[in-house]
Amino acid sequence: MAELVRLEHVGDIGVIIIDHPPVNALSVAVRERLVAAVRALAQAPGLRAGVLACDGRTFIAGADIREFDAPPGGTTTHDVCEALDHSPKPIVAAMFGTALGGGLEVALACHARVIAPEGVVGFPEVRIGLLPGAGGTQRLPRVTGALVALEMITSGRHVPAAEALATGIVDEVATDVRDAAMIRARALADAARLPRIRDLPLPPVNRAAFDAALGAITHKARGAVAPAEAARCVAMALDTDFDEALQQEHAAFQVLRTGAQSKALRHMFAADRAAAKGRDAQPWPVRHVGIVGGGTMGSGIAIAMADAGLEVTLVEVGDAAMQAAEARIRTVYDRQAKSGRLSAAAHAARLAHLSFATDVAALRDTDLVIEAIIENIDAKQDVFRRLSTVVRRDTILASNTSYLNIDLLADVVDNPERVLGLHFFSPAHVMRLLEIVRAGRTAPQVLATALALAKRIRKQPVVAGICDGFIGNRIFSVWRKQCDYALEDGALPHEVDAALEQFGMAMGPYAVGDLAGLDIGWAQRKRLAATRDALERYVPIADWICEEGHFGQKTGRGYYLHQDSKRVVDPEVTALVERASAERGLRRKPISAVHIQTRVLAAMVNEGAKILAEGIAARPSDIDVVLVHGYGFPSWRGGPMHTADAHGLGAILNVVRSMFAESGAGWQPAPLLEELVASNRDFASLNRLG
Ligand code: 3HC
Numbered sequence: 001m002a003e004l005v006r007l008e009h010v011g012d013i014g015v016i017i018i019d020h021p022p023v024n025a026l027s028v029a030v031r032e033r034l035v036a037a038v039r040a041l042a043q044a045p046g047l048r049a050g051v052l053a054c055d056g057r058t059f060i061a062g063a064d065i066r067e068f069d070a071p072p073g074g075t076t077t078h079d080v081c082e083a084l085d086h087s088p089k090p091i092v093a094a095m096f097g098t099a100l101g102g103g104l105e106v107a108l109a110c111h112a113r114v115i116a117p118e119g120v121v122g123f124p125e126v127r128i129g130l131l132p133g134a135g136g137t138q139r140l141p142r143v144t145g146a147l148v149a150l151e152m153i154t155s156g157r158h159v160p161a162a163e164a165l166a167t168g169i170v171d172e173v174a175t176d177v178r179d180a181a182m183i184r185a186r187a188l189a190d191a192a193r194l195p196r197i198r199d200l201p202l203p204p205v206n207r208a209a210f211d212a213a214l215g216a217i218t219h220k221a222r223g224a225v226a227p228a229e230a231a232r233c234v235a236m237a238l239d240t241d242f243d244e245a246l247q248q249e250h251a252a253f254q255v256l257r258t259g260a261q262s263k264a265l266r267h268m269f270a271a272d273r274a275a276a277k278g279r280d281a282q283p284w285p286v287r288h289v290g291i292v293g294g295g296t297m298g299s300g301i302a303i304a305m306a307d308a309g310l311e312v313t314l315v316e317v318g319d320a321a322m323q324a325a326e327a328r329i330r331t332v333y334d335r336q337a338k339s340g341r342l343s344a345a346a347h348a349a350r351l352a353h354l355s356f357a358t359d360v361a362a363l364r365d366t367d368l369v370i371e372a373i374i375e376n377i378d379a380k381q382d383v384f385r386r387l388s389t390v391v392r393r394d395t396i397l398a399s400n401t402s403y404l405n406i407d408l409l410a411d412v413v414d415n416p417e418r419v420l421g422l423h424f425f426s427p428a429h430v431m432r433l434l435e436i437v438r439a440g441r442t443a444p445q446v447l448a449t450a451l452a453l454a455k456r457i458r459k460q461p462v463v464a465g466i467c468d469g470f471i472g473n474r475i476f477s478v479w480r481k482q483c484d485y486a487l488e489d490g491a492l493p494h495e496v497d498a499a500l501e502q503f504g505m506a507m508g509p510y511a512v513g514d515l516a517g518l519d520i521g522w523a524q525r526k527r528l529a530a531t532r533d534a535l536e537r538y539v540p541i542a543d544w545i546c547e548e549g550h551f552g553q554k555t556g557r558g559y560y561l562h563q564d565s566k567r568v569v570d571p572e573v574t575a576l577v578e579r580a581s582a583e584r585g586l587r588r589k590p591i592s593a594v595h596i597q598t599r600v601l602a603a604m605v606n607e608g609a610k611i612l613a614e615g616i617a618a619r620p621s622d623i624d625v626v627l628v629h630g631y632g633f634p635s636w637r638g639g640p641m642h643t644a645d646a647h648g649l650g651a652i653l654n655v656v657r658s659m660f661a662e663s664g665a666g667w668q669p670a671p672l673l674e675e676l677v678a679s680n681r682d683f684a685s686l687n688r689l690g
Contacts, residue, residue: 002055005033007040012189013182014040014047016091017054023061024054026102028074030064034106035075038083038091049185050091052110053178058097059119060106065128065266068257077102077134078250081109085196090188094181095119095170098158104169105132108139111188111195113170114180115161121169124156128269129262129636131230133253135198138245141237142200143168146210150234154217154227198242205238223504224636225261260646264638268628271621271639274687275462276451281444283452284394287311290363291370292383294325294356297400298372300428303332306353307429308457313355313362322356329354332429360386363395368453370422371409372400375523380404381412388413396446398422403469403524406439417443420450423470424459425630426516433630434459435470460629465616468528472626474611475640478666479603483509484539485663486596487577490588493559494569499593500600504634510559511567512632513542514552518559522546535665544576601647602655604640609670612686620683645682653677 004027008015016037018024026034041050054060063077084091084106093099093107096116104121107113115121123132123140131137132153141149144167152159164170174180188194214231221227229252236245256262288311291298298314302325305312314329316322333350336342342350355362360383363369369391371383380399387397396418399409410416421437436450447463454461464470469477483496491499497508513521522543532538545558552558560567581588608623617623624639637643644652653673660667676682 003033004030005037007037007044009044009047010182012046012048013185014044014050014089015178015182016041016050016052018052018060019055021056023058023098024056024103025062025064025066026060026077026080026106027064027067031075031077031080034080035083038080038087041091042088047089049089049189050087051094051178051181051185052091052106053094053181054096059093059095059099060103061098062101062103062124063133065269068130068262068266072254072257077105078246080106081135084109084111085198087111088194090185090194092181092185092188094177095121096177098122100124100158101132101136102134105134105136105139108143108169108197109135111193112172112181112184114172114174114177114184115164115170116177117161117173117175119161119164119177120158121161121164122156122158123153124158126154126224126226126230127156127265129224129226129259129265130256131226131233131249131253133250133257135246135249137230137233137249138237138242139197140169141234142197142202145203146205146234146237147213149237150210150213150217150231153230153234154221202237207238210235210238222501222506223634225259226256226636229256261636264636264642264646267621267638267642268624268635271625271642271687272460272629274619275622275625276455276460278448278451279444281448283449284367284396284445286367286396286449286453286456288313288366289368289370290315290360290366290391291372292360292363292387293371293373293400294321294328295372296328296426297424297428298370299325299328299332300426300430301370301372301400301424302354303329303350303429304424304457304459306350309353310456311353311355313357313366315357315360315362318358322358326354326356360390363387364390364392366391366395368396368398368449370398370400372424375401375404375520377404377408380409384409384419385412388415394418396420396449398450400424402473406437406466407441410439410441416441418446420446421464421466421470422450423464423472425472431630432458432460433472433626434461435472435626435630436461436463437470438463438465440466460625462622462625463618464622464626465614467611467614467616471611471617471623472630474616475604475607475623475627476631478607479600480509481537481539481666482599482603482659483596484541485537486591486599487541488539488581488584488586489591490581490586491591491596492569492574492577494567495591495593496596499596502593503597503600504637506632514558514560514562514567517552517554518542518546519551522551533665537663537665539580541573541576541580544580545573548572598655599659601640601643602652602659605644605652606656606659606667606670606673608641609673609676613670613672619687621687641683645684649673649677649682 002019090111092112093110096119099121161173217231218228233249289305291314294314294316302312302314337347393415406421410419420442423435425431434454493510500508550557561570611617620641627633628635628639656669
């Protein structure tokens with residue numbers, strides 16, 4: 001096995017090289033050897049200076065996340081930084097790839113930094129519920145100023161090389177970083193200079209602007225504790241002694257590390273990666289993507305593909321629809337250009353990747369076609385039939401349906417093994433989740449291609465099996481019912497929304513409904529009306545709103561009145577809610593936020609357990625990924641299945657039983673949930689199985 005850390009002599013320069021695939025994470029063993037290497041460099045008489053470099057694909061991407069569950073011990077990242085601080089010889093960091101977290105902290109403790117043009121730096125700790133715990137909150141403000149550091153550390157954003165140079169985080173951008181770092185190390189040795197960031201005074205800061213930014217962070221964090229803690233530590237750079245601040249930063253880090261939120265976010269880190277993993281099959285190459293349907297979804301998908309450099313041909317039914325799709329896409333890119341997010345060259349390049357047509361014959365040379373037309377199985381089958389006669393036999397055929405049975409689409413094409421679902425979420429170029437729906441005959445290579453494509457277009461994939469609504473919409477429709485029950489029992493839409501936003505959801509379900517448009521769900525309910533269990537408690541409020549021609553924001557009215565971009569309580573909706581209670585013979589009573597939150601969680605978990613037992617989701621953590629990335633479930637709670645484990649499954653089952661007792665059909669406790677409770681196991685135990 002290769003040495004984790006080695007010291008190579010290159011003339012009078014000692015090059016310390018970390019070799020710890022895949023991302024050179026700072027494990028205890030790496031940290032120990034790094035400290036030893038820094039000391040060995042100091043003691044080697046022939047060496048005047050050092051370079052800190054990495055083998056493989058990246059500079060250190062942070063502390064080793066896998067070790068955070070174990071009690072702290074051994075050499076810390078802080079010890080590594082301290083060894084660098086005490087080094088009598090200058091050491092220059094040669095950075096490339098992703099220099100993140102503890103990796104950036106170690107680099108900032110070096111005496112200078114060089115980065116490759118494609119490299120990025122950042123402190124992503126808040127994304128796993130932590131803060132930079134080895135001096136990052138104190139060293140970064142000393143180079144960038146406190147305001148920039150505050151934004152970087154509390155957002156966890158990756159900062160590209162050019163910006164790192166402009167803000168002083170690195171001293172140089174160079175193509176051959178090791179070479180450039182050696183030259184710089186020699187120059188520092190010649191000048192007998194040991195520039196240490198810890199010795200720099202804090203650049204002057206506009207205190208009022210800083211305080212205003214601090215105030216906004218807690219609000220933006222929506223219940224996540226790490227950003228506020230990280231901000232508090234950055235603020236210490238303004239008035240606290242460096243070593244004292246380091247101690248407090250370390251203490252705050254330890255509290256977060258052992259807290260429930262960081263555990264949940266680390267669970268999500270592993271869950272995201274488990275969901276994205278393919279099996280053994282080899283993906284097919286995808287260069288040219290066809291899209292049928294240029295409405296909101298089709299246009300969003302086209303943008304997601306063009307953003308990733310894929311060639312896209314979008315087909316619409318006629319000239320007018322085609323031009324409307326083109327205009328829709330152009331508007332998004334124009335807006336991005338106007339706000340400075342897209343350069344003029346990138347704007348032109350994106351548009352150059354897109355072509356438009358009115359005949360599916362234009363899709364002849366595509367590797368993948370995604371159908372994104374209306375949710376109507378006959379219309380979709382028509383499209384698939386036509387595609388089957390036009391494209392190659394190995395062109396993958398995908399549907400963006402959110403509910404319909406993909407097998408029925410596979411039935412009408414030649415070579416059904418190439419058919420699957422690619423369920424994007426609106427707006428498709430923004431939302432991260434992609435449900436990949438495995439149909440009965442989908443070939444493993446086709447699934448592997450979809451997973452590889454998801455990575456390329458920077459989506460978070462989850463593989464789902466076929467059922468009405470797949471993983472996400474099936475669970476959504478169930479917990480939405482609990483919200484509707486709360487309306488009939490005594491709450492109003494804005495109270496339910498507030499309860500769930502307080503829980504940490506990005507937006508309450510009624511606000512989301514108004515945003516997305518109520519007509520889609522209405523059509524869906526009408527489609528399923530015939531198959532609905534006659535005994536099911538059915539709340540008619542949404543249907544009544546739609547019957548009035550109110551479909552949400554786009555019509556100015558839905559669950560709310562939409563006035564001047566604000567949501568206002570609509571007295572007519574209040575009247576409809578009260579009418580629903582009266583028709584069911586219920587006396588309205590106050591419903592607490594906790595009651596709503598508990599019911600919603602229990603409904604998600606019970607349906608999740610049913611989905612698992614049916615094999616629709618491969619593992620509980622896949623359900624967490626879907627709810628967090630597609631439905632606004634707070635990531636710091638780790639998704640519903642992880643949250644249920646944390647609450648205790650016995651308590652969740654009790655809530656499910658009382659929901660069943662109250663509302664009957666549809667609310668039977670999931671046998672898998674009962675089984676787990678009876679055997680004293682949790683969902684995490686199923687994650688470990690597969
Ligand atoms: N520790 C341990 N393993 C890590 C890791 C880390 N910090 N970062 C990534 N990995 C592993 C992943 O789990 C994955 O393993 P697998 O192949 O077995 O599933 C493998 O490396 C590759 O990761 P990705 O699939 O994510 O590869 P990408 O190329 O898409 O992304 C990355 C690379 C940008 C480095 C991304 O993995 C990432 O963002 N990692 C987390 C970085 C991070 O959070 N760093 C801060 C850690 S906390 C810290 O440093 C505390 C300090 O302040 C004291």
